[in-house]
Amino acid sequence: MKRTLTVIHALGLLLVVFSLAYIMPVISALIYGETSVLWDFLLAMVWTFSAGVLMWIATRRYKGELSIRHGYLLVTGMWTAMPAFATLPLLLVIDGLSFTDAYFETMSGLSTTGATVLAGLDNLSPSINLWRHELNWLGGMGIIVLAVAILPLLGIGGRQLFKAETPGPMKDTALTPRITETARNLWLVYCMITAACIVLLKLAGMNWLDAICHAFAAMGLGGFSTHDASVGYFNSPLIEFILIVFMILAAMNFATHFLAVRGRTLRVYLQDTEGLATVGVIVASCFGVALFLWWQGTYPSYLTALRHASFNLVSLATDCGFASVDFNQWPIFAPMWMLFLSSVTASSGSTGGGIKMVRTLILFKQAGREFIKLLHPSAVNPMKIGGSVVPNNIVFAVLGFIFLYFMTVASLTFVLLISGLDFISSFSAIIACINNAGPGLNAVGPAGNYSGLTDFQTWICTLAMLIGRLEIFTFLILFTPRFWQR
Amino acid sequence: MEGLAQSQPITPKQGDAVKILILGAGQVGSTVAENLVSEANDITVVDTDGAKLATLQNRLDLRTLVGNASHPSVLKQAGLADADMLLAVTQSDEVNMVACKLAASLFNTPTRIARIRAADYLAHQEIFSADNFCVDFSICPEQILTDYIRKLIEFPEALQVLEFADGKVSLVAVRAFEGGPLVGRELKYLRTHMPQVDTRVAAIFRQDRPIIPEGSTVIEEGDEIFFIAATENIRSIMKELRRMDKPAHRVMIVGGGNIGRRLALSLEHDYQVKLIEFNKKACEGLAGELTRALVLHGDGTDENLLETERVGDVDVFCALTNDDENNIMSSLLAKKAGARKVISLINRSAYVGLVQGGKIDIALSPAHVTIGSLLAYVRQGDVAAVHSLRRGAAEALELVAHGDRQSSRVVGRRIDEIDLPKGATIGAIVRNGEVIMGHHDRLIEQDDHVIVFVINKQMIRKVEKLFQVNVGFF
Numbered sequence A: 001m002k003r004t005l006t007v008i009h010a011l012g013l014l015l016v017v018f019s020l021a022y023i024m025p026v027i028s029a030l031i032y033g034e035t036s037v038l039w040d041f042l043l044a045m046v047w048t049f050s051a052g053v054l055m056w057i058a059t060r061r062y063k064g065e066l067s068i069r070h071g072y073l074l075v076t077g078m079w080t081a082m083p084a085f086a087t088l089p090l091l092l093v094i095d096g097l098s099f100t101d102a103y104f105e106t107m108s109g110l111s112t113t114g115a116t117v118l119a120g121l122d123n124l125s126p127s128i129n130l131w132r133h134e135l136n137w138l139g140g141m142g143i144i145v146l147a148v149a150i151l152p153l154l155g156i157g158g159r160q161l162f163k164a165e166t167p168g169p170m171k172d173t174a175l176t177p178r179i180t181e182t183a184r185n186l187w188l189v190y191c192m193i194t195a196a197c198i199v200l201l202k203l204a205g206m207n208w209l210d211a212i213c214h215a216f217a218a219m220g221l222g223g224f225s226t227h228d229a230s231v232g233y234f235n236s237p238l239i240e241f242i243l244i245v246f247m248i249l250a251a252m253n254f255a256t257h258f259l260a261v262r263g264r265t266l267r268v269y270l271q272d273t274e275g276l277a278t279v280g281v282i283v284a285s286c287f288g289v290a291l292f293l294w295w296q297g298t299y300p301s302y303l304t305a306l307r308h309a310s311f312n313l314v315s316l317a318t319d320c321g322f323a324s325v326d327f328n329q330w331p332i333f334a335p336m337w338m339l340f341l342s343s344v345t346a347s348s349g350s351t352g353g354g355i356k357m358v359r360t361l362i363l364f365k366q367a368g369r370e371f372i373k374l375l376h377p378s379a380v381n382p383m384k385i386g387g388s389v390v391p392n393n394i395v396f397a398v399l400g401f402i403f404l405y406f407m408t409v410a411s412l413t414f415v416l417l418i419s420g421l422d423f424i425s426s427f428s429a430i431i432a433c434i435n436n437a438g439p440g441l442n443a444v445g446p447a448g449n450y451s452g453l454t455d456f457q458t459w460i461c462t463l464a465m466l467i468g469r470l471e472i473f474t475f476l477i478l479f480t481p482r483f484w485q486r
Numbered sequence B: 001m002e003g004l005a006q007s008q009p010i011t012p013k014q015g016d017a018v019k020i021l022i023l024g025a026g027q028v029g030s031t032v033a034e035n036l037v038s039e040a041n042d043i044t045v046v047d048t049d050g051a052k053l054a055t056l057q058n059r060l061d062l063r064t065l066v067g068n069a070s071h072p073s074v075l076k077q078a079g080l081a082d083a084d085m086l087l088a089v090t091q092s093d094e095v096n097m098v099a100c101k102l103a104a105s106l107f108n109t110p111t112r113i114a115r116i117r118a119a120d121y122l123a124h125q126e127i128f129s130a131d132n133f134c135v136d137f138s139i140c141p142e143q144i145l146t147d148y149i150r151k152l153i154e155f156p157e158a159l160q161v162l163e164f165a166d167g168k169v170s171l172v173a174v175r176a177f178e179g180g181p182l183v184g185r186e187l188k189y190l191r192t193h194m195p196q197v198d199t200r201v202a203a204i205f206r207q208d209r210p211i212i213p214e215g216s217t218v219i220e221e222g223d224e225i226f227f228i229a230a231t232e233n234i235r236s237i238m239k240e241l242r243r244m245d246k247p248a249h250r251v252m253i254v255g256g257g258n259i260g261r262r263l264a265l266s267l268e269h270d271y272q273v274k275l276i277e278f279n280k281k282a283c284e285g286l287a288g289e290l291t292r293a294l295v296l297h298g299d300g301t302d303e304n305l306l307e308t309e310r311v312g313d314v315d316v317f318c319a320l321t322n323d324d325e326n327n328i329m330s331s332l333l334a335k336k337a338g339a340r341k342v343i344s345l346i347n348r349s350a351y352v353g354l355v356q357g358g359k360i361d362i363a364l365s366p367a368h369v370t371i372g373s374l375l376a377y378v379r380q381g382d383v384a385a386v387h388s389l390r391r392g393a394a395e396a397l398e399l400v401a402h403g404d405r406q407s408s409r410v411v412g413r414r415i416d417e418i419d420l421p422k423g424a425t426i427g428a429i430v431r432n433g434e435v436i437m438g439h440h441d442r443l444i445e446q447d448d449h450v451i452v453f454v455i456n457k458q459m460i461r462k463v464e465k466l467f468q469v470n471v472g473f474f
Helices: A002-032 A035-058 A068-093 A099-110 A126-140 A143-154 A159-165 A179-203 A208-219 A237-250 A254-263 A267-271 A273-296 A302-317 A333-344 A357-375 A392-418 A423-434 A455-469 A473-479 B002-006 B027-037 B050-059 B072-077 B093-107 B141-154 B189-193 B231-241 B258-267 B280-289 B303-308 B324-337 B349-355 B366-378 B457-467
Strands: A383-385 A388-390 B019-023 B042-047 B063-066 B085-088 B111-115 B137-139 B158-164 B169-175 B199-206 B209-211 B224-230 B250-254 B272-277 B294-297 B316-319 B341-345 B362-364 B383-389 B394-400 B424-431 B434-437 B449-454
Touching: A002 A035, A002 A068, A002 A126, A035 A068, A035 A126, A068 A099, A068 A126, A068 A455, A068 A473, A099 A126, A099 A455, A126 A208, A179 A208, A179 A237, A179 A254, A208 A237, A237 A273, A237 A302, A254 A267, A267 A273, A273 A302, A273 A333, A273 A357, A302 A333, A333 A423, A357 A383, A357 A392, A388 B280, A392 A423, A392 A455, A392 A473, A423 A455, A455 A473, B019 B027, B019 B093, B027 B042, B027 B050, B027 B366, B042 B050, B050 B063, B072 B093, B085 B093, B085 B366, B093 B111, B111 B366, B137 B366, B141 B158, B141 B258, B141 B316, B141 B341, B141 B362, B141 B366, B158 B231, B158 B383, B158 B394, B169 B231, B169 B424, B169 B449, B199 B424, B224 B231, B224 B424, B224 B434, B224 B449, B250 B258, B250 B324, B258 B272, B258 B280, B272 B280, B280 B294, B303 B324, B316 B324, B324 B341, B324 B349, B349 B362, B349 B366, B362 B366, B366 B383, B394 B457, B424 B457, B449 B457
Parallel strands: B019 B042, B019 B085, B042 B063, B085 B111, B111 B137, B250 B272, B250 B316, B272 B294, B316 B341, B341 B362
Antiparallel strands: A383 A388, B158 B169, B169 B224, B199 B209, B199 B224, B383 B394, B394 B449, B424 B434, B424 B449
């Protein structure tokens, strides 16, 4: 109990900080002159702030240094509490929105999934749209990295959180000696790339709001859009190209970007085995799927096929979730391949979700090691990624992760099947949610959205997003009896 | 070795022995001492291990001193102040470097040579300069040995491949085998048979006895033939002396120590390499460092392991552990299983003569391979390279001719006018990067690099003297 209270204490502080996030939609409401929306946002801000302060004061006696166990609890707490408070403006502004749907929407935003239950996005208040995208962006780098940069300033240790949160198995590649410094640097790189994306999208013909929103969604690999037709609304190859580039950038390890910026060199990209694999798989798949669509006669010319295949494939493979056409109509191989890529492609340390490329590489190499072991029983053959040896305990952790991943996908898919959804919809919805990708197929495909689901089904998808974002272990560990034992 | 051409040759007062201080009585230190003692130098050896020094002193006529080689007091006591040369060849790069620095700043020692093994240091040659560690020459015996073995793998037919003049000229030893076009013919037939390729046969060893080659000498099966040629021609010449084998493809190395590791690293991109190492921890380190070679944990004398790894299909098998007996045994096992060529590293010189030419194709004595690079610095006259041949019995030297017709007994003369001792032959001349074969009517000019083959070690002094410039030139 004491531990939970310590975590609530930290959570209170975090909510106070989070309430600052309302400043952006407040400014936008002022600019667009949306008076009632402005008051709703201010109200939400005050509530979030006061709730945070209340939690902080009520538990101040339990203030203490966070251990790793605290970290797991805090991370899960944050990822459930923040979406809960973020629903406030949605519930206040949009009439008739249920808490279930609002919570799905904010969870989808903060977990950078990008699945939506809202229809009529084009007519939605600009400030609400901005708020949704800001959630994407904040979620993008992992709110936690922000927290890692800010929390230590507030006197709360950060290293533990970093261990529990940063995506991927290669967590300990410290870039700078101090965790705060690392987080701040990563955050800075993230902001710089986002700014570049905003400017380019504006130059490519979007208005400022669309440019900011889509840049936020692309960098966070969230995939929210201000239009029901998503990026298809703009029907501009240039915009699609810009977004492809930035989605791929966001799907690479931000540590690599940071090293490239600091060293003013592009060579680090060649040394980033994982990033190379990510880009290689994406590029090869783009050309391959385009060829397939052209051969199937979906598109009359190879170039058109390439354009649509590239954008939608990159969007799904990087776990972003934009769509420019209804790829649900494509022959089933193409969307299934894209969903498959969404599970494996994104790099660790990126804003994407899923298994992560480094784990995929480790598994591939592990399979290769088994072959070598059969042929040469005495061979000493350590796992190597990018020239450095990966210890066996990481390999086992990855195997455990993959097992849990597939079990989670299978069991949640069964739950959706029990609830009456068809197989393709169930399976694709779970895959899309657990990978934080966004659109699935059929009922939850790019043409429709998740609003057709029952409340129960919506909650299951919300759960899948949370589990996926927290890399499964962080969440499931809370349900082991040992975690609560002293 | 490159820097040597510009360096001052060591010219002690005539008749005086060269005073040399050797730091470290390990394998390198004791071999050097042994070789230098026989050439009548004043040797002092310093080591922390008194027992090692005692065995050395029992065998050789030299002075020893127990102490830390990087302490000024020890160096002073060892007589560094009077020494002409410091050879810092301890196990530790750092001690060697510090000793050189001390020798330069406290004792003004003229020539300082250090054994440096870490590639990290060698990558920054500037740290050896006169303002830094004052190392005149750095040597790395392991690297020399690795390069040497690599050459033997590149030319699987050769018994020995030695390079002169920055690799422009090679001296190759091959055994003549039945079926080679030249076997059973006179040497002068080589000229008519291959008019486009210029080469010289420097010596022939028949049943371990040297024969001075002449035009009428008939090559017999089993002869060990030393020939000198421009490096690009050696393949075509070898073809005349024996059936060419397919180039090597699969290499198996036993022993992942310093040499095995370096060799595997240098070979792994061009050959299919398997490396067997006994120590599990060492295996893991090696496997982490090597990208393509397959690292196997096990004993090189374990016939089951060798068989599982199909040693019979291996083109070159190298036994490079620290243990002579193990090397010999695993080489014999490999040869019996069908390995094409087996190379065995053997430290004890008694064993080398025992096994070479038998089942084991090449018995390598690390000392003999590496000593030449050190001897080049110690020798009198301007010696650019020294290679020890036939386990130290013969030698090939690369000498630089200085002076003019008056001051030198070599420069400005035709090769047949030079008063070479019997058994010494001039194999080739390298003039401004151009290779000229040492036919009898060629004229030697100033600054030529002359490659001399000496079949008997006793003549080396005479040859060196021949190349020395008369007093008054400097």
